[in-house]
Amino acid sequence: MSISRADRLAHLWEVSAQPYHRHTREHPSHRQITTLLISTLTTEPTRVLDFGCGPGNSTRVLRRQLPDAHLVGLDTAQAMIDIAEQATPAEAKIEYRCQDITTGRTDEPRDLIVCSNSFFHIDDKQTLLAELDRLLTADGTIVFSLYDTVFRPDTTPRWPLEQPSPGPRPDPLMDLLVAELRRRGHDITTRSEDRQILTDDSLSALFTGCGMAVRCAGTLRLVRDTTERVSFLRIPAVAAEVFPNIPHETVGDALDALDLTSPLPPRTRTVYAFAATREQP
Numbered sequence: 001m002s003i004s005r006a007d008r009l010a011h012l013w014e015v016s017a018q019p020y021h022r023h024t025r026e027h028p029s030h031r032q033i034t035t036l037l038i039s040t041l042t043t044e045p046t047r048v049l050d051f052g053c054g055p056g057n058s059t060r061v062l063r064r065q066l067p068d069a070h071l072v073g074l075d076t077a078q079a080m081i082d083i084a085e086q087a088t089p090a091e092a093k094i095e096y097r098c099q100d101i102t103t104g105r106t107d108e109p110r111d112l113i114v115c116s117n118s119f120f121h122i123d124d125k126q127t128l129l130a131e132l133d134r135l136l137t138a139d140g141t142i143v144f145s146l147y148d149t150v151f152r153p154d155t156t157p158r159w160p161l162e163q164p165s166p167g168p169r170p171d172p173l174m175d176l177l178v179a180e181l182r183r184r185g186h187d188i189t190t191r192s193e194d195r196q197i198l199t200d201d202s203l204s205a206l207f208t209g210c211g212m213a214v215r216c217a218g219t220l221r222l223v224r225d226t227t228e229r230v231s232f233l234r235i236p237a238v239a240a241e242v243f244p245n246i247p248h249e250t251v252g253d254a255l256d257a258l259d260l261t262s263p264l265p266p267r268t269r270t271v272y273a274f275a276a277t278r279e280q281p
């Protein structure tokens with residue numbers, strides 16, 4: 001019996017909970033992304049939803065920066081919610097809910113919806129946006145982050161964006177990993193990652209479709225060393241995105257086999273923060 005893509009992704013997030021939690025505890029660069037998203041706000045929100053809250057890293061950053069807001073963290077993976085609940089002190093007053101945003105029904109209106117590293121993980125963006133639109137108050141804001149692996153500014157950018165450096169950049173770690181996977185019999189001729197690539201135009205069209213305007217509100221450069229990148233690639237959901245046709249366990253075994261004794265250059269990623277609000281008639 002073949003398992004649906006949605007069920008496969010849901011399973012991958014469940015088994016990613018512990019590795020993701022460990023990774024983000026040891027390499028806190030992810031929290032900078034939530035901080036960047038908050039820094040783009042122009043009003044003080046009172047009812048906040050952290051969609052795709054994972055083990056609660058982003059939700060706890062939100063709590064620190066918005067101490068008086070009513071705060072809900074929502075995630076589809078029960079294992080993520082369990083960790084979030086354990087890792088959050090009761091006095092933080094964060095309510096965590098296990099729910100798939102695209103099928104669930106969260107009914108309280110929110111004046112801020114935060115998607116910190118979660119927007120790009122949802123395949124069906126139309127359904128996601130319809131749900132976010134339904135939850136958002138008339139003057140509310142949706143903020144979300146996109147890595148330069150999933151967002152490519154058009155050649156004539158509509159927003160003042162930091163452009164990723166043109167052309168393919170050397171990536172010795174990925175070269176070593178691909179060589180090891182090939183040695184194990186995996187036919188990687190062209191790497192096709194399991195990621196939808198958004199552009200200025202496709203993003204604008206998505207939001208315009210539900211009466212919203214979206215703009216790039218900030219950027220961040222994240223420098224990740226080899227240890228951090230290896231730890232990230234060990235997360236099953238990440239391995240499955242980068243190598244969709246190879247079991248994540250095999251990617252983990254191949255990472256174990258790499259000789260990383262000689263230092264490799266760190267990798268710089270650009271993270272884009274976007275803010276979407278309703279267009280005034």
Ligand SMILES: C[S@@+](CC[C@H](N)C(=O)[O-])C[C@H]1O[C@@H](n2cnc3c(N)ncnc32)[C@H](O)[C@@H]1O
Nearest residue numbers: 013052053054058075076077100101116117118
């Ligand atoms: C990369 S983690 C981000 C966690 C956290 N926001 C952070 O910044 O560290 C993405 C999260 O989105 C969740 N997710 C994926 N699809 C979802 C869906 N349809 N509904 C709710 N959460 C979902 C995953 O379970 C995962 O915990």
